[in-house]
Amino acid sequence: MKNIHAKYGLTRVINARGTFTPLGVSRSSTRVRAAVADALAEHFVIDELQAAVSARIASHYGAETAAVVHWTAAAITVAVAAAMAGDAPERVAALPDSTDMPNRVVIPAGHVVDYGHPILTAIRLAGATPVIAGTGARCDIADLERALVEERTACLLLVSSRLARGAPLDLGAAVAAAHRQSVPAIIDGAAQDLRLPELLATRADLVLLSAQKYLAAPTAGLIVGRKPLVQACRAQERGIGRGMKASKEALVGVLAALEEREALDLPAWQAEQSRKVAWFVDQVRGVSGIAASSLPDSSGLPFSRVRLQIGPTHPLASAAALAVALRQGAPSIWVMDHAAADGYLLLELVSLRDDEMGEIISSLSSLSVPKFADRR
């Protein structure tokens, strides 16, 4: 529907903020949209759809198996529940009451992130008790081992993303430490689907991914990993996972998105991302008071973002004020402003069309003319 914003009186948004949930995360391709539309008109044996997704992920990524839930936030809760309850029906029925189950979940302090709610909430929802290892600045393997040797530990949860803080943790060594204590290791790699092979190579028991982020599927949380634990995740559909299940349209959309990912020419995709960033950086040369450069993703995702450094001569004087002005414009332009206090903004161009990048340049140009600021 081309005029969906006009029809319902909705703000037209240009999203240069990345795979951001409050802005609808990503844009699906024509093929994925068509698959979802078709699915909505049909009945399916849902277990067959789950099995089809699992088979595709297994054959393409060499993973053992996979299951789908509604979001990665749900995948975290369900994975923790699975580590505690296994597939024992009475344990599945008992949760979130985890009395008499191993219910401690170790997580490195720097990985205690907030992606819209605290990750600790997703753990506690299963009935588990988080145990935080190390400090925000650093968590060594020895810190993890100390936390893991306690009794009643069900799993080790790790996050690999740009949200993580502190000295980087060697995920492979952390997974090995968990396995030395016979504890399953789970990695929340929500935005890291492009790095799934690397995350699987850590030998983690489960890797959790958001299908609606760079895979650009409908909203879905993918649980990828070892068979018994993945089966235990599916068993949670009869327990606390009932409200976290994947819908038929999500399952079919994920299948279509996986098919596209398998056919993706990654070097060509990367070249296209580089072209967009280079074009944008070049255009900003004509805007006074702003210096643009290209900044590679710090977690190893295969693309760069645009870094806009706001100089003292800019009429709005600060990166934070520029981000607000962009957002208040029409269309409403959203950028990454987590480093605004350090004087810069980041723009992710992955999901943007050339005409939208042009609109951002126009807005940046008009906001950078001194008389604009005087008029306010």
Ligand SMILES: *Cc1c(COP(=O)(O)O)cnc(C)c1O
């Ligand atoms: C996005 C994100 C989540 C949440 O994923 P949803 O699919 O939105 O629930 C969790 N962890 C990390 C690291 C994320 O980036």
